[in-house]
Amino acid sequence: MRWFxxxxxxASAVVAVVGSFIGSGAAGGTPIQDAAGGALSASSTAIAPAGPAFGIWSVIYVGLIAFAVWQFLPRRGDEVRHDRLAVPATLSLLLNAAWILSVQFGLLWLxxxxxxxxxxxxxxxxxxxRRTRPSGTVEAIVTDGTFGLYLGWVCVATAANTAAVLTAAGFQGFGLSQDVWGVVVALVAGAVGVLLAVSGHGRLAPSVSLGWGLAWVAVARLxxxxxxxxxxxxxxxxxVVAVVVTLAVRTRAGWSAARSARAA
Known part of the structure; x- marks a missing residue:
């Protein structure tokens, strides 16, 4: 069953990588930022990040491939953990490819x-x-690091995609300006970063990728x-808030672990 x-x-990782290749335009398709009438370009909405932000996908895809390969290497201590990750990991890879295809075919609403x-x-x-522990440093980097980066970036991507869909549908923002909506969405994204920091006990990867995306939103708006x-x-x-809170929570967790170790 585990081999299955x-x-x-x-196989899902291969589908996701092929989808990313198509989405980049390298296979003759339209680059994501130009697809769907440019709805996802850096100038489409106030929350759209600048083009270089999407370079993080290369890091995420390398991590996802490493995660897929890691499954087959002999090791001890994380098989049960990976059994629990199997369904959501597979779904994330397939949904990734589905999102790219939906944009490529101009189905922005989908x-x-x-x-x-x-x-x-x-x-x-x-x-x-969060509820399971990695078996070692490599497992922490390959699994926790990869999916942490993936989550943080998709938080920003979801905000940008939602803004693009609403704009394309003719949403007028209830009469509020793009400046107002941009500020609100950016601050909500920061709040999500704080939530991830606290609930994840100061995990760095989600904060890094979310901060990366928001930083490129700032670049695009300037x-x-x-x-x-x-x-x-x-x-x-x-x-700044998301990163500071992450470091503070991580430092506090480290101190708590050190005190527990001394007490033991």
Whole structure:
């Protein structure tokens, strides 16, 4: 049964990587930022990140491939953990490819439930990782690090995708300006970063990728066709708050562990 799980995850990783190759435009398709009429470009909405932000996908895909390969290596101590991760990990890979295809075919409306489902699945994965311990440093980097980066980035991507879908549908923001909505969404993203930091006991990966995405939102709002200084400032404040809280929680957890070790 475990061999079946490993093969399914590996096959799903291949599907996700092929999907990313198509989404990059390298296979003759339209790059994601240009697909669906440019709805996901850096100038489409106030919360859209600048193009270089998407470079984090390369790191995430390398991590996902490493995770798929890691399944087959002989080791001890994490098989039960990976059994629990099998379903959400597989779903995240398939949903990733489905999101790319939906955008490539111009089905922007369909991309929204897909990316929301992807976010929910990654949150499920995060809960499993939080409740189980890695068997060693390599496992922590390959599994916890990869899915932590994945989750943090998809938080930002979901916000950007939602804004793009609403804008394409003609949503007028209840009369509020893009500056106002940009500030609100950026601060909400920062609050999500704080939530991940506290619930994850100071895990670095989600904070790093979420901060990366928000930082590039700030860059796009300061230099580009859609300038919004308030949004840029709010995004940078959100980055600082999320990172500071993460480091504070991580430091406190380290102190607690050290006190427990001395007491033992």
């Amino acid at each position: 799980r490993k093969i399914v995850i590996a 991309s929204e439930p897909i990316i929301v489902a992807l976010l929910a699945v990654l949150a499920w994965t995060f809960v499993i990782l 230099d580009g066709p859609l300038v919004s200084v308030p949004t840029a400032v709010a995004a940078l404040v959100a980055v």
